[in-house]
Amino acid sequence: MRRTNTFAVRPLSEQDERLLRDLLDASASLWNELNYERRQQLFDGESVWDTADYRKKYVGVLGSATAQQLIRKNSEAWRSFFATREDGEDTAPPGYWGNEEDGRELRTYIRNDQYTLETGERSRLEIPVGQDLKDEYGLGYHDRLRLEVAGDPKWEGDQGRLELYYDEVDDTFRAIQPVTVPDSRRDSPVAEESAALDMGANNLVACTTTTGQQYLYEGHDLFARFHDTTEEIARLQSKLREGRYSSRRIRRLYRKRTRRRDHAQDALVCDLIERLYDEGVATVYVGDLTNVLSKHWSARVNEKTHQFWAYRSFIDRLATTAEEYGITVEVESEAYTTAECPVCSERDDTERDGDVFRCSCGYEGHADLDASRTFLERQAGTNLEVGSMARPVCLKWDDHNWSEIPHSPERASPNEERTNRSTGDGKLASVGTA
Numbered sequence: 115m116r117r118t119n120t121f122a123v124r125p126l127s128e129q130d131e132r133l134l135r136d137l138l139d140a141s142a143s144l145w146n147e148l149n150y151e152r153r154q155q156l157f158d159g160e161s162v163w164d165t166a167d168y169r170k171k172y173v174g175v176l177g178s179a180t181a182q183q184l185i186r187k188n189s190e191a192w193r194s195f196f197a198t199r200e201d202g203e204d205t206a207p208p209g210y211w212g213n214e215e216d217g218r219e220l221r222t223y224i225r226n227d228q229y230t231l232e233t234g235e236r237s238r239l240e241i242p243v244g245q246d247l248k249d250e251y252g253l254g255y256h257d258r259l260r261l262e263v264a265g266d267p268k269w270e271g272d273q274g275r276l277e278l279y280y281d282e283v284d285d286t287f288r289a290i291q292p293v294t295v296p297d298s299r300r301d302s303p304v305a306e307e308s309a310a311l312d313m314g315a316n317n318l319v320a321c322t323t324t325t326g327q328q329y330l331y332e333g334h335d336l337f338a339r340f341h342d343t344t345e346e347i348a349r350l351q352s353k354l355r356e357g358r359y360s361s362r363r364i365r366r367l368y369r370k371r372t373r374r375r376d377h378a379q380d381a382l383v384c385d386l387i388e389r390l391y392d393e394g395v396a397t398v399y400v401g402d403l404t405n406v407l408s409k410h411w412s413a414r415v416n417e418k419t420h421q422f423w424a425y426r427s428f429i430d431r432l433a434t435t436a437e438e439y440g441i442t443v444e445v446e447s448e449a450y451t452t453a454e455c456p457v458c459s460e461r462d463d464t465e466r467d468g469d470v471f472r473c474s475c476g477y478e479g480h481a482d483l484d485a486s487r488t489f490l491e492r493q494a495g496t497n498l499e500v501g502s503m504a505r506p507v508c509l510k511w512d513d514h515n516w517s518e519i520p521h522s523p524e525r526a527s528p529n530e531e532r533t534n535r536s537t538g539d540g541k542l543a544s545v546g547t548a
Contacts, residue, residue, distance in 0.1 A: 117269035117295050117438050120384075123239060123278065123287040124262040133251045133259060134287065137243060138220035138280060140175040142211040144168050144184050146218075152192060153207055162192055174246035176222070183223040183275060217366070220280035226273050230258075231291065237263040239289060241278065263289070268388075271295040283370070283377045284514060309390050310399040310490030312451065312482050313425070317469070318382060320482035322490045325393050326498065328483050328506040331382050336375070336511055340422045343371040375422060378511050383431045385509070385516045391439045398441055399493040400429060401448030446493055451485040480506070 125131035152162040169181040176184070191208040198205045212218040230240040240258040248257060274292035281288050309323040318333035347367050354361060390398065433443040453461045455473035463474040471481035483506055487498055509516040 116274075117271065117293050119267040119269055119291040119293060120265065121237075121239070121267075121289045121291070122264040123289050124264065125287070126260065126262055129251060130259065130261070133243065133247060134261070135220060135280070136247060137176065137241075137259070138222050138278070139218055140172060141180070141184055141222035142218035142220060144172045144176070144181060145188055146210045146213070148185060148188050149208055149210055152188075156207060163189075173244060175244040177228075177242045177244045179225045179228045180222060180242060180244075183225050187223050212369075217282075217369075222278050224276040224278060226275055229276050231263065231273070231276075231289075233263065233267055237265075239263050241276075261287075267291070267293075269293045269295055281377065283373045307393055307395045308397045308399065308490060308494040308496075309393075309395045310486050310493060311401070312448070312486040312489060313401065313428070314482060317482045318379070319386060320480075320486045321386065321390075322483065322486040322498070323390065323393055323395055324490065324494055324496055324498070325395075327393060328486070329386065329389065330480070330483060330506050330508045331386070331516060332508065332510050336378055337422050340371060340375060343367055343374075347371075375424070376427075379424075379428055380431060381511075382516055383428075383435045387432075387435045387439055387441065390441065395441060397494075398432070398436060398443050399489060400432065400443060400445050401451070401489065402445045444493075446489075448485070448489045451488045451492075452481065454488050456484050456488055456491075 125134055148165060148168050151165050155162045155164070168185060169178060172181045172184075188208065195205060195207050211221065224241050228242050230238075232238050239261045241261070243253065243257075243259050245255075247253075248255070253259075271293035274294065277290040279288055279290075280286075307324045309321055312320040314320075314333070316332075316334055316337070317330055318336070319329070319331040321329040347364055350361065350364050350367070351359070429443070429445070436443050450461055452466070453464055455461075455464055455471075455475060455477055456479070457477040458473065458475040460473050460475060465472050466481045469481055470478065471484050472478050491497055508519050510519050
């Protein structure tokens with residue numbers, strides 16, 4: 115089994131931080147140079163594998179093994195690109211890690227036998243550095259860069275290639291360590307439960323499991339910040355000289371907006387999958403929203419569904435993380451789940467007012483949680499009695515973590531201002547077929 119540990123990494127001094135940034139910046143430079151050559155060869159109809167020896171060029175800064183790992187990682191990206199193209203999909207070749215003017219993506223990869231990670235009372239990470247950097251920063255010939263590590267490993271096993279990067283949104287260095295855990299080592303009961311997700315832009319995920327647990331990840335504040343940044347980008351674009359379409363500040367805002375969204379969604383996926391793993395969930399059902407995403411109710415709805423929500427990217431994140439935990443993700447139709455009453459199955463005489471769902475039979479509940487419950491019952495062939503569900507766990511993003519909040523989403527006021535796709539202004543409550 116392949117699993118992943120994630121840690122925050124902290125340089126021990128300002129000099130160590132400068133050294134680390136130089137190391138990651140040089141890694142981005144190597145990637146960009148190699149990628150540029152390969153893209154030019156692709157466009158010229160030549161082989162992308164006949165390139166200059168970038169290992170020799172960067173060995174003084176990165177060290178031989180790290181330079182080789184970056185070259186290997188770039189080759190993997192290009193092999194994936196060609197494999198996707200052979201399957202008939204129209205995809206772009208591997209991209210760049212930013213540039214000097216707008217800022218590079220600071221990232222590198224360390225071979226599994228080249229780093230030392232120790233956890234405990236004095237957790238630390240030691241990584242290799244090229245001789246040129248050692249000379250510049252006063253390190254000895256056999257010295258390595260030592261970094262402080264925060265966080266305990268969830269998994270123990272044979273360590274894989276370490277990814278080390280700078281998280282611009284959190285202003286934090288992070289390390290991702292894949293490990294191989296023996297299949298015989300299971301620290302949870304045999305997985306046989308199921309879960310279903312209702313996804314949207316106001317509430318990013320509403321989840322129901324066959325164990326009777328429900329989770330709700332709120333997205334209102336996240337989208338509000340995303341929308342504010344979008345409006346600022348539009349304001350700056352309106353002030354550009356004729357013939358210009360962007361600026362350094364605009365490009366930085368685009369990048370910040372995307373990274374902030376991705377950071378929150380990555381953290382959501384990790385938090386949700388860990389909770390489902392602990393409950394013994396083996397299968398997660400996700401709605402197929404292909405037809406829904408092709409509909410455009412308004413510019414604001416389009417911003418939510420295609421820019422902020424990024425459904426397909428989210429599903430890719432979910433499937434990749436679930437695979438690490440041995441959980442299967444299945445995409446199925448969720449038609450009418452947002453309109454169907456979980457008590458009497460009525461579809462026509464129901465209404466949604468923000469997060470509140472009402473039926474003519476007298477039932478009232480949380481719209482997104484009810485939709486995920488109905489979706490789960492269809493896919494798992496299980497009837498979950500209304501009223502038997504545990505109190506939903508409601509989570510809110512605080513820019514760093516998804517934290518549980520004390521109130522129940524069942525008490526959401528119908529008069530509270532919520533976006534609702536059924537209203538005349540084209541707002542979107544939950545992206546699901548109704």
